[in-house]
Amino acid sequence: MEKTAQLLKGKVALVRTPVGAHRPAWILSQQAYYLAQKFKIVNQVHSKIFARIHEQHQPFSTEADLEAFFVEQGIDKTVLQKTIGSADAKLALENYEAQTQLAQIRGVPSLLVNGKYLIKASVSDAQALSELILYLANKPD
Incomplete structure (x- = not known):
């Protein structure tokens, strides 16, 4: 993280x-x-x-x-x-x-993006995780 x-x-x-x-x-x-x-x-x-x-x-x-x-x-x-x-x-x-x-959220680690996208999967690659978070953070409603 x-x-x-x-x-x-x-x-x-x-x-x-x-x-x-x-x-x-x-x-x-x-x-x-x-x-x-x-x-x-x-x-x-x-x-x-x-x-x-x-x-x-x-x-x-x-x-x-x-x-x-x-x-x-x-x-x-x-x-x-x-x-x-x-x-x-x-x-x-x-x-x-x-x-x-x-x-x-039932366990850790968990990431909630923009209050609506819960990432539960364990992503061990920091670059891939940051790209996923950015994608979800910038996703139009």
Whole structure:
């Protein structure tokens, strides 16, 4: 996806939406993404979160795991604890879930183009994927 994002830079806007699918570990991943956005460290931690979950096979299993991860990233523990349980955090997670449900996304990775074209197939070639996304993004209604 990173290669595809680079190929699409300046051509289409890519917006990440974390998927929870009512799975506890995935919901904690949603919380991790929310926290990264809230503290404006998405670029710093996105690849670390991905590596932790998908390469090291160590998904977040508790809020304490989340807390420890973000404290390691330099976030103040007291501020972090207030943010994790905040109304804003709960609203963001509900919004992520609503977006996922509306798009009928059941797993990851999934790409939704222009709110109507859901790409489920695994395309391993960044160039081919970027061409497909551009085609769908520019397809007339």
